[in-house]
Amino acid sequence: MDMNQYLSMFIDESNDHLQSLNESMMGLEANPEDLSIVQVIFRSAHTLKGMAATMGFEDLASLTHQMENVLDLVRNNKLRMQDFIFDTLFKSIDALESMVEDITGGGEGKADVSAIVSSLQAIVRGEVPAAGGAAAEVTAAAAGNAADAQVYLDEFQYSVLEQSLQEGHQVLYVDVAIRKDCQLKAVRAYMVFDLLERSGEVVKSFPSVQDIEQEKFDYGFSLYYITQKDAGEIQKMILNLSEIDTVTAVALDQESLRQMGQESVAATAEAPAPAPALEAAPAASNASPAASAHGREENKAAPARAGGAPSPSRTIRVDIERLDVLMNLFSELLIDRVRLEQLASEVQNGDLTETVEHMGRVSGDLQNIVMKLRMVPVDTVFNRFPRMVRDLAKSLDKKVDLIVTGADTELDRTVIDEIGDPLVHLLRNAVDHGVESIADRVAAGKPETGTVHLRAFHSGNHVFIEIEEDGRGIYPKKILGSAVKKGAITQEQANAMSDDEAYQLLFAPGFSTAEVISDVSGRGVGLDVVKAKISSLGGNVTIYSTPGKGTNFSVQLPLTLSIIAAMLVRLGSEKYAIPLSSIVETGIVKQSQIRTIHGNKMLEFRGSHIPLVSLSKIFSIPDYDESTEEETEIVVVRKGERLVALAVQDFIGQNEIVIKNLGKYLPEVQGISGATILGDGQVALIIDPNAFIK
Template sequence: MDMNQYLSMFIDESNDHLQSLNEKMLELESNPDDLSIVQVIFRSAHTLKGMAATMGYEDLASLTHQMENVLDLVRNEKLTMQDFIFDTLFKSLDALESMVEDIINGGTGKADVSSIVTSLQAIVLGEIPSPQGVTTSTKVDQVNDEMNHSIQLDEFQFSILDQSIVEGHRALYLEVFIREDCHLKAVRAYMVFDLLERSGEVIKTHPSVEDIEQEKFDRSFSLYYITQKSVDEMKRMILNLSEIDKVSIVELDHESLKLMGELSSSVKEVAATAELEKTTESKVVVPQAPTQPTSQTSKDVVKTTGGTPTRTIRVDIERLDVLMNLFSEFLIDRVRLEQLASEARNHELTETVEHMSRVSSDLQNIVLKLRMVPVDTVFNRFPRMIRDLAKSLDKKIDLVITGSETELDRTVIDEIGDPLVHLIRNAVDHGIESVTDRLAAGKPETGTVNLRAFHSGNHVFIEIEEDGRGIYRQNVLKSAIKKGIVTEAQGAAMTDEEVYQLLFAAGFSTAEVISDVSGRGVGLDVVRAKITALGGHVTIISTPGKGTNFSVQLPLTLSIISAMLVQLGSEKYAIPLTSIVETGIIKQNQIRTVHGYKMVEFRGVQIPLISLSRIFSVPDFDESQEEESEIIVIRKGDKMAALAIEDFIGQSEIVLKSLGKYLPQIKGVSGATILGDGQVALILDPNEFIK
C-alpha cells in the first residue's frame, strides 16, 4: 500500500499531537497529582503511536510505546511523577520531534533512542540497570569525577561553537589549574577571564561563573572559548599570569566538537540514572485497593476528558490565496454595482444589490477568517523553552503571555517563530539576572518575561519585555567603536534608539561581563533580516537596571480591511478603522502652537494636529483657509494624534493592494485600493504618523 498520499496528513497531525503533549506535560508538572491531565497525555501518545505504526515508522512507534507504559502506571496510580520522570518524558518528546523533523526533510525517521528507552523501561520496572560490576555508589563517584572535566553544552551553545569554526575562528576547550598554595583563587580566576575576554569570547564554563566568583571550586576550572589566536599563544599568555600552575588547551574541529557534545550528554544521562537508582523506592508507589470515592473520581475523569472529535479539514494555503484574490475582485465589482444602483434609482435593482451586499459581507468574514491563525500557535512552544532555559541557567523565570488570541495571516505566522525564539532566548540569557544579582538589586528573585500581542491599525505588534538588567548605552557604544561599526563622533550624535539598533549588527556583542553565552548580539542580525523580509521592523526600549522591551511590528497582510474614506481636494484616501478613535470638527481658534507644533485639545489632553494636505502636497486644498476643519483622531498604543482633512466620504470595505516592486516603501502609506468609480485611493498607515 502506498502511504505517500497520507504523509502530509501524518506530519500535520504528529506536530499537533507533539505540541499538545508538550503543553500538557508542562501543565502536569505544575499539578503532578491531576490524573485528568495524564489521561489526555496518554491518549495523545497512544494516537501518535498508532499513526507512526501505520505509516511504518517503527522507531517512532517504539519510543511512544515506552512512554505509554510509564503514563499507564501513572494514570492507574501505581507511579508518582518525579523530576527524573518529567525530564525523561521531555527528553522523549524532543527525540520524537527530531524524528518527525527528519521525516519532513525526506528522511526515514530513524534515530538512536536506546538510552531514553532504557530510562523509560527502568522507570516502569522500578529499578535502574547498572553496568557490569559497577555499584551505584562507585558509579556516582565516577560520574562526579567525569563531570569535573565535561561541560554540559545545550543546543544553542553547540551551534555557536560550530558556526564559529565555519567562519574561521578557533574553538578551544581550556582547563586552567591554579597553584595549590594560592590564597585568592577567585582573583586569579578573574585575571584569567579578564585576559580571555580581551582576546575572544567565553561560551560556557564549569563550574558556573557565580561559583568561580565565590571561590566554590577546587583548583581548576574549564571552559569553551572562541578566539582568533593560536593555541600556543593563548597558553603562553595564561601561564604569564602569576600563581597559574598549568593550562591544557584542545583545539576543536567539527568532529571533536560533536564527540565532546556526546560525552556531555552521556555523562548527564548516567548521572541522572545513578541518582534515580538511589531513590527508586520513593518513586514507585505500592498499588492499593481503591476506595469507592477514588473509583467514582476515575469515572468522572473519563467522562470529562472524553470529547467530541473536531470536524476539520486541511486545505492547501495556495488555494486560500486564489480564493482571496477572486473575492477581492468580486468586492470591487460589488462596490461599483452599489454605486450604479444608487444612480439608476430602480427599486427592484436596489433591493437585489442590498441583499447581495449582505450575503457578500458574511462571505467576506468567512474568507478572511480562513487565512487568519491565532499567534497562540507560535506562542505555545515558549513555556517549554522557558522551563528548559531556566533549569539550565539556574534562574527563576515567569513567562506571562497576553493576547495569544490575536490573529495573524498564516504566511506571517509560519515565518515569525524563529525570530521570536532568538529574542526570548536573548531576554532569558542576557536580560534576566541570576537570583543573587536580582536580590542584591532589590528585585524579586523570580524574573518576569512578558510576551504580548495586540492589533494596532493595519499591523500586529508582538512585544518581548523583561524586568532584567537593561541595556547600557555606553557599553553598546564602546563595543561598537571597538569593532569599527561606528566612530566616536558618530556615536556621540546618535539617539538612544539608534544606539540600541547597533545590537542588530552582524556578530555584535557587548561581552563586558563574563557569562556562559557572552553578549547580546548572538543571532539578532538574523532576527532583523527575517522581520524586515516580512515587511515589519523591530524597535528597542530599555531602562538600565529596570529591563528591556523588544517590539516587533508586523503587517496583517490582509487583502480586505474596513476603512474610512476621506477627501482632500480632488484626492481620496483611506484610513483603517482599527486605528481611529473618534472623528470631529475643530475651529481655527481652537488650534494652539506649542514649540512650533500645532496642537488641539482632545478630552482634556493636548495632542498634535497633522495636516495631511501639507504632508502629501495636495494642490487644491488648504485647511488653514477654512474656519472649521474636520479631524480624525488616531491612536497607537497610548499615543494619539489628529489628522486634518477636508471631508468624510464614509466607511467602506476596501481591497488592500500593494504599490508594487517599482515604488519604494513610502512612509505613511501602506498600500492602495480601487474604489467603486475606478479611482485609486492611497491607504494611510496611522502608525507612521504617530512616530
C-alpha cells in the same frame, strides 16, 4: 497500499500530539499526583505509536511503546513520578520531535535512541539511578582533551550564529589549552574570556562557564565566538596571555555551521537520560520538582484534562495560499458588487434593486468571514514556551514561573509565522539576565521563584505582546557606561541621553552589558535581530524597566498584514491610501502658516515645528500643486516620537482596504508600500509613512 498520500496528514497530526505531550507533561510536573493528566499523556503517546506503526516508522513506534510502559505504571499507581522520570520522558519527547522533523525533511525517521530506551526500561524495572552516575561521566568526558570535546548548540544559539554570519560577522570555533603547571586555571580561563569579550561575544562554551569558574574542568575548553577580527588575530591575542599552551581558532562558514548544528541535534536525540541524586522516594513524591519552571496558562479550559474520550475535532487544515486566492477573488467580487449597484440605480428596476441590495448584505457578511479566516490565535506560538522556559530554568539552576495570558488573542497568519523567533530571544533574555539567581533573589527580599509574564492583548488596530519579569531590572547608567567604553557613543552624547534612548542602545548589533559571560545569551546578542524582524512586520519594541524591580519588553504589532483601515485622499486625478494606525490627526493650514527653514518647509504643530512634505512633488503629480492654493489639507503621521505633515488636496474618507503588493515587475518605489483596488475598480497606492520620516 501507498502511504505517501497520508504522509502530510501523519506529520501534521504527529506535531499536534507532540505539542499535546509537551503541554500535558508541563501540567503533570506542576501537579504530579493528578492521574487524569497521565491519562491524556498516555492517550497521545498511544495514538502516536499507532500512527507511526501504520506508516512503517518502527523507531518512532518502539520508543513511544517504551514511554507507554512507564506511563501505564504511573496511571495504575504502581510508580510515582519523580525528577529523573520527568527528565527521561522529556528527552523521549525531544527524540520523537527530531524523528518527525527528519520525516518532514524527507528522511525515514530513524535515530539511535538505545540510551533513552534503556533508561525507560530501567524505570519500568524499578531501578533508581545512582547519585552522580551521569555527573561522573560528564566529568570524565570533560577531563579528556578539550580538542575532542564538541560544543553542542541549541536552536537559539545556532540561529544567533547563523544571523551573525549573514550580517558579515566572523563566527569562530576556538579551542584553548592551558599549561599543566598553571596554579590558578580558572583565573587564566577568566582572562581569556575577558579578552574575547572586548572584541566580540562568546555564545557557547564547553565546559559551561559555571563549571570553569568552579575549576570543574581539566586544562582546556572550547567555545563559539562572534567577532569582526579574523581567526589568526584572535589566536595571537590569546597566546599573548601567559600560561597558555595552545590555541586553535577556526573560522566557520554557513555550511560548516550547518553541519555543527545537525551534529548538535543528533547529540541531543542520542544523549542518555541524566541521573540526578534522589532523596528517599516518599519525600520526592510529596513535593513538586523544585528547581524546574512550570508553565501555567490562565484562560485554558480545565475539562481538557479530564478523563474520558476527547471531543471530536472541529477544525480543518487549509493551505495559506488558498486563503490568499480566496482573498483576491473576494476583492474582485467587491468591485463587481459596486458596479452592479451603480447599474441598478441607473435602470431603476425594483426587482433588480432588491436583489442587488440582498447581495450587498450577503457579501458584507462574507467579507467578515473571509477576513477572520486568516486570523490565528497567538496560542499556536505561545504553547512551545512553557517547556522552553522549564528547560532553561533547570539549566541555569533558577526557579521560574511562566504565566501566559491572552493566548486566544488573534493575529494575521503571516505575522504569526514570523513572530516566534523574536519572542524566543526575548524570553531567553528574561530568564537568563532578567531573573536573578535564587541566592540573589533571597538577598534582595524577593521570593525564590521568579515570575515571567507573557501577555497578548488587542489595543486599537494593534496587538501588543509583553514579556515582563520581576528580576533585577536594567540600569541606564550601566548601559551608557558600556556604550562609551565600546566607543559606540561619546561621553557628551551619553550625558544628553534619556533613559528611553539608553534602552534603545540594547538593540544595537552585538551590544552587551553582561559582566559574566553566559552560555545562554547576553543582553544585546539577538536583540538587534528581534528589532529588525519586528520592524519588518510593521511593529516596534518598547522597553520599560525599574532598576531592582524588573523589566517589560512590549512588542507592538499590526493586527493584520492583509487588511488595514486607511484614510483615502485625493491628489489631482490620483487617489492614495494612508494607514490609519500611523495618522495622528488631519487638518487645514493656510500658506501664511508655512515657513521655510534652511530650504525645507516647516509647520508649527502643537508647540513644535515639524516638516511639511509635498506628496504632489514627490510623486510628480501633473494636475495638482498645493502652493497655488490659499489653504492646504494636511495629514500628520507618526513613527515613534517623530512627526511629519503630508500635504494632500482632498479627503475622500476612511475605508477598510485589502493590501496587494506591487509585484516583482515593478521596482521598489520609495514611499509606497503596496496598492489596493477601490470599489469603482480604480487602483489606489498605499503610502508608507515610515519612508517620509526616515
